[in-house]
């Protein structure tokens with residue numbers, strides 16, 4: 001099976017001294033890809049800068065204008081976490097567009113696995129606001145493009161933080177199913193199990209909040225037991241992954257205890273949700289310890305390509321087991337309640 | 349008009365936030381309102397925990413004493429999220445703030461640009477009145 005990745009674009013000028021979301025992260029990602037020694041099975045597609053038409057499917061035009069003006073006037077801090085520089089808008093458009101180029105190539109081949117090595121990350125970016133290191137929502141731009149082609153898109157977000165931007169953008173969109181595992185409580189404060197989607201898309205958001213210290217076995221059980229039946233019923237035609245690697249135990253940004261072996265198992269798991277080869281794309285989100293990032297990307301791609309991964313063993317034994325059944329019930333009652341109030345409304 | 353009963357003010361330790369907190373306490377005295385001072389724990393704050401959930405920063409207690417604002421009506425809250433989202437959430441239960449107060453600029457913000465201004469973002473999205481306190485404001 002081939003690995004389709006985007007060509008690198010020069011992201012070196014999107015940086016802020018001492019900021020953890022830094023250009024070296026992409027160097028680690030490229031090393032991870034090189035370590036796979038794929039030779040002719042590695043397909044590099046030209047990076048693509050997202051057009052306005054592609055971006056306005058998820059972002060409001062005013063926000064794009066403001067962000068562009070802000071960057072071209074020199075940039076600066078957008079909030080306590082998020083920065084922009086002179087070139088950030090240009091770089092962010094490449095990050096948002098490269099997923100589309102990878103998807104095009106996969107559609108042409110009907111084979112392979114896609115990986116979008118790009119930054120800044122995207123899953124916190126809202127329709128009208130930058131936050132949490134994110135300017136444009138890369139995975140959302142890709143999902144929206146697929147949706148416009150009539151596809152049903154599953155987004156699995158295993159970054160340690162909740163992807164509030166992605167959830168918001170597809171909150172009431174029945175053609176996109178958003179599944180997130182994340183540490184809770186933690187930034188950005190959203191992602192409770194009771195957030196299940198809007199009126200037209202009840203059940204299309206699945207949140208799996210996990211306690212600090214949770215290990216890979218719990219994360220996988222959460223996905224299998226809470227999201228599995230929903231995914232089966234949804235029957236996706238495409239699978240996109242918001243692949244952040246900050247749930248790794250070495251990552252300084254959070255307190256989950258995953259290993260690269262866990263990411264291998266999760267990548268294998270999401271591949272099984274894709275209906276055929278050439279329908280799975282992973283998008284780099286977080287991951288701030290460079291060694292952990294490299295080994296975790298390597299593990300994920302190996303597994304998605306069907307290779308064996310013999311690095312760090314998967315982790316288990318952390319807290320959260322007893323929580324999963326409780327979360328499943330809480331989710332079910334929330335959905336029942338929403339349906340009941342809908343029924344009452346319609347009989348009124 | 350019903351007097352305001354619950355005022356929430358964003359706080360990041362900056363000068364502007366302190367000016368806003370002072371205005372909120374002075375206003376709350378007039379209205380007989382409680383004041384919730386809320387700090388947003390951003391993504392990066394995990395790297396260097398600055399504010400602690402259960403401990404009201406001593407400078408805010410000192411500020412309350414200076415304003416002769418009864419400390420029993422002062423609540424300290426640390427919440428995960430960016431400053432804008434966290435303050436907006438204060439208008440919902442359990443805080444139910446009926447007024448949001450922000451300083452005009454936080455740390456490191458550039459003048460004259462819409463983006464990067466928590467005050468303008470909050471004002472644009474809020475469901476209750478928002479007061480933006482200028483950084484040069486002094487009660488007379």
Ligand SMILES: [Zn+2]
Nearest residue numbers: 159161246286
């Ligand atoms: Zn993250």
